[in-house]
Amino acid sequence: MTEEHAEPVCHLTKSGLQMQSESIKKRIIKSLIDEIVSIDATSLELFGHRLLELIEKKKLIHHGLNKDHRPVGYTVDTFSQSSDVIGEYSAEKTYFVNASKEYETPCFPKVANDIDHALSHGNPKKIYLIASQEEKESFRAKFLKSDHGQKYANLVEILDARELAKRIYEFSVANPSDGAFFGDFFPDFAKNLENYEYYGRIPSRCENHQSDDLVLSAVQKQFESGTGVCVLHGLSGSGKTQAAIDYVRQNVDRIGNYIWIYGDDFKKGTTLSSIKRSRGGTPFNVAGAFNSCPTLLVIDNLDWAVDESTFEELKLGLAAGGLILVTSTLNLPGQSYYVATPSLSFETAVKVLGEDISKLSELARCYVEACRFSPLILATTRSICKVNGIDKESFYKEVLEKPDLLSSQDGTSILREVLSRLDTHSQEALVMIANSTSGTHDARFLGAFITQTASINLQRLSILQSATTPGLLKVHDLICDAVRTTPDAQPVSDAIERFVAEGSGEMLTSAIRQIHLCEKQLMATHRARSTRQPDWLMYALMQAGGDARSEIAAKLHGLKITGKCSLAEVLCIVDAKEDFAYTIADNVAREAYYKQCADEYQSVIDSGVRDELKVELLHHRGKALRRSGSAAEALSSFQEILAYRSEWHAAHGQIAHLGTQKEANDQMKAAGEASMIWLVERILSGYSAVPLRVSLAAIARLRSYPKVISAISAEPEKVKQLSDVIAIAALDGLDQFYEAFLAFTSKFGYEHIDVTIALAGAMPELLTVPPESIDTKQWTSACEALSNTAQSAKSVGKAKLANRLIASATIFAQALVNAGELKPFSVRAVMKAFLAADMPDRALDICEQFAPKTKDHWLLYRKSQALLELGNTQPALDVALEALKVAKQDSKAEDRIASYYELLSKCAEAIPDISTAIAYCQDATRSGAGGKYMQQLKERLSRLKAAAAQVQPGT
Structure with a gap:
């Protein structure tokens, strides 16, 4: 077999596909957990009962709801004929919260009540407790110490949101009919399964979409003309995006690689070599990826006109057989790139509407002719009439009798009439989304913003659909235009503020993503509120970074923290002080400032504050002490936190960090190793068990804990699990990915080379990330990680993959050199990159330039390598x-x-x-x-x- 066939440049290898598949599976399960957490009690019982039947492999009786789907209190929810199996359901948010005081026997009232209720029904051999919330990490140990845990643990099986998601996924994959059942309760999950092969890379198809040969033929004819560029233009809702999805699915095997970006991400005047996806996901070098192998690039919904100069930087890729498909509502007459979207054929339009062409009424025929220009209108009509039980013939007649609706050129009037048939709750929710001026939102946030019931209803109608980026839901622009009443930033800003507050400021992926999606709205509301005490809105904006954070932090860093401050005030002021510290150039002065901050936090703690504030202040005091050189005091501060919250991941992460410091003594190293073991155990128990940022930081610091590395390396499955966490981080677009990737490649790249290669092969976009797309603090990590992986690829004969990795590594190496003075660690990474690129003279020059008299053994090792390769043997x-x-x-x-x-x-x-x-x-x-x-x-x-x-x- 030739290398050309053995190693496609951009296709995933078999191991890469397996890696990607596992990562996708975990992401889909994580997304499903979010849907389960937000489910209502009635739906929990309905899908939970079916799940128990699948688990038990037999029919069970469900009496938890009456004929009106209202809860019934006099019986257990689910039971078998002999009552040997009983199931109880709960959507209470406090289900896993310990109600006892610190030194009392743990008590979980709702859990205890459900067990007692089940026992009162008979003599069960198995009691299933089904909860829609995620169980807390400390729950199991505490439950086993409770009275009910000690008595009945052997009878009870508790399925929380995480376990429910895993079971639902497995049953859905094994049996499509089960998948269809659960899909009714979890529409995003259903779409994710349907789009599995393209998950996170292109959007899923609309529910009622029908492929149309007229549109696809028009696109193909344009490409066959030899330009390599097709701008498919037409009215909003005319099916351009769905046609692009169809074209990708039908042609990707023939073309090779594919990339999908939104027009929002390609601003006029920007370059395709540094795309930063605004709606989540990883920033990457589109031009680099496109030019490296035959690629189909889709730019969806571009709002500016393109010409010959637009794709100048993609000439190499176009010459190699790459294709560019753009969808747009704009037309540039006379421009050879532009192709009008043909109206649907009459036959296809009838299918989209859900009618039978052989039995088509005259009213239906006229409606199809009137709306054939917009598949969106036809599909929405079909969904709303079906779900809401509307007589279609009567509806067609009403619309056709209103000439003013049919005169609308863009279809908004007809669509507004169609959407007016929605139930009141769904209509109000849709208007809230439209008035927010953002049609795309995080799925978990959206359940809080418009209610989960409305979100599910709109997804069932295909009005709310999955976006390309996992975890996001979107409403079509034309639908937003049709229902928008008064654009108003305040309601969505208020909802985001509540969302952040309910999480006590913890920046989970959902919160961060939603803040970025609505940064403009948040800033508008912030400015409208004028001067005030720090609040959750300010804190949310500070997490967006950039100008918003700088503007707010500049006014807050001088404020004093007192015992009367709210949690939001404390977090805002602490963040502002940390930002201010970064502006102090002198190291001694900066350390003095951190010590001053630590003293201030301690004085507030000493004044007697509630535990919520005490824990936060201890955490930030510990960080300030570490940064001021007081490592021993910092350790005490973090360990004091664990006396209050023994399972707090962030505190364990900080202790693990302390153990890696140069000044760390044996006590700190031992504490650091213990916390690292604690974190790794939880990361391996399930990637969602630990916040992703904490997981990445822990993996990044593994290099300082050889015993932990040795234990992991001895079990290949654990190595694979860690690589999954890194792959998932890449999908979430976290810069910390590179630190973790570096640690992983340096410590597992040799013994577990197949996993390392699979990790790189599963994420081709990351191989072409330009330095300017990520934080400069990550350049060294990216440079060395890419070099490490290149060496691994070269050692197993993956020459093309190795060359791509080396090319990226040297770009980072040169960027580091151009940035100026380099620290030894960066010099080492740069030398390694140039050595991997067979440029020993360049590596030696770097050493002489930045570390001519070095005594660093890492650098001396690389210097010796360079001299050896240059033939200077002695x-x-x-x-x-x-x-x-x-x-x-x-x-x-x-x-x-x-x-x-x-x-x-x-x-x-x-x-x-x-x-x-x-x-x-x-x-x-x-x-x-x-x-x-x-x-x-x-x-x-x-x-x-x-x-x-x-x-x-x-x-």
Whole structure:
């Protein structure tokens, strides 16, 4: 098999597909958890009963609801004929909250009541407690200590939102009819399953969509003309996006790779080499990806006209067979790129409306002719009439008898008439979305904004649909235009403020995403409120970063925190103080400022504040102390937090961070390792068990905990689980991805090379990320991680993947050099990148430029490599000897000593001095190397001995 067939440039490898598939599965389950958490009590009982029947593999009786779907109190919710199996359901938010005081026996009132209720019904052998909330991490241990836990734990099986999501997913995948049942309760889940192959890369198809050959033929004809660019233009709602989805699905195997971006992300005057997706997801270099292999690029809903100069930077990709498909409501007459969207064929339009062409009435025929220009109107008519039980013939007649509706050129009047048939609750919800001036929202937030019931209803009608980015839901622009009454930023801003407040300021992905989606609305509301005390609205805006954060922080950092402050005030002021600290250039002055902040936080704690504030202040006091050089005091502060909240991930993360500091003593290192073990155990228990940012930070710091790494590395499945977390982070677009990716590749890349390669292969977009798209603090991590992975790819013969990784690594390396003064760690990463790119002279220049008199053994190692590759064998050996001497004095290099001896062996071999090369290689095998690396060293030793045996005395 040729390399061309063995390794497509942009297609995923088999292992890459498996990696992507597992990541997608986990993302879909996580999204489903969000839907379950927001479900109403009635729906919980209805889908929960079916789930229990599937689990038990038998029919059960459901008496928890009456004929009007109202709760019934005199019986258990679900039970078997013999009552040996009983199920109880609860949507209470406090289901897993311990109601007892700190030193009392744990008590969970609703759990206890459900168990007692089940026991009163008979003598069950199994009691299922079904809860729509996610159980708290400490729940199980505390429940087992409670009175009911000690008595009945062997009878009880508790299924929280997380477990429910896993079971629903598995049953839905195994049986499509079960998937269809659960899809009625969880429309986003149903769409995610339907769009599984394209999850997170293109939107899902509309519910009533019908492919039309006229439209697809028009697109194909344009591409066959040889331009490589097709701008499909037409009225809003004319089916352009759905046609683009169809074209991707039908042609991706023929073309190769595909990329989908929104017009919002490609602003006029910007470059395609630095796209930053505004609606979530990872920033990436579209031009780089497009030019690297044949690619179909879709730019959906572009609101400005394109010409020959627009795609200048994509010429290489176009010449290689790439295609660009743009959808737009704009037309540029005479421009060869532009193709009008043909009206649906009459037959296809009839199918979209849901009519049978062989039985078509005259009214239906006239309605189809009047609305054929807009598949959106036809599909919406079909859904609303079906769900709301509206007689279609009567509706067609009403619309056709109103000439003013039919005279509307863009279809908004007809669509407004159609949408007026929605139930009141759904109508009001839709108007709220339209008036927010953002048609796209986070799914979990939307349930809080318009209620989950309205959200589900609108999804069932395909009015609210899944966006490309997982976790987002959108309403078509034309629908928003049709129902909008008065644009108003305040209601959505108020809802976001409540959403953030209910989470006590914890910045979960849903909150961050929604803040970014509505930053303009939040800022407008903020300015309208004028001067006031810090509140949750300010805190939300500060999480958006950029100008919004700077503007607010500048006015808050001088405020004092008192015991009377609200939690929002404390968080805002603390964030503002941290921002101000970054503006202090002098290190001594900055440390003094942090110490001042730590003292201020302690004085507030000493004044006697409620636990909620005390925990936050202890956390930020600990961070300030760490930054001021008081590591021991910082550890005490974080450990005090754990006395209040033993399962607080952020505190464990900070302790693990402390254990990696240069000034860390044995106590700090031990505490750090204990917290790292605690975090890893929870990360491995399920990726959603730990906030993603904390998980990434923990993985990034694993390099400082060799015992933990060794334990993980010994179990390949655990390594795979960690890689899944990193892959999921890439989908969420977190810059911390690079720190975690670096740690993963440096510690697991050799022994678990297949996982590393699969991780890179599953995320081709990340291989072309330009430095300016991510935080400068991540450049070094990105540079070294890409170099590490390139070396792994090269070692298994993945030359093309390795070359792409090396190209990206050198871009970051050059960006670091151009940025100016480099710290040793960055110099090391830059040298590694240039060495991987077979540019040893460049690597040596960097060392001489930024660290000419270095005593850093990591740098000396790279310097020796560069000298060796340039043929300067004796200087290379001398530098390698110095590197080994220094490395032996560094406890952090203990597990790397073998590689230093191997480098010495290579230098000696190149001199050539085979006997010395053998001696150094033997030293390497005695220096603690293990696994695959030990095997490699033994093979090298055998080769050297064989070479020595062939050299006769006197030759």
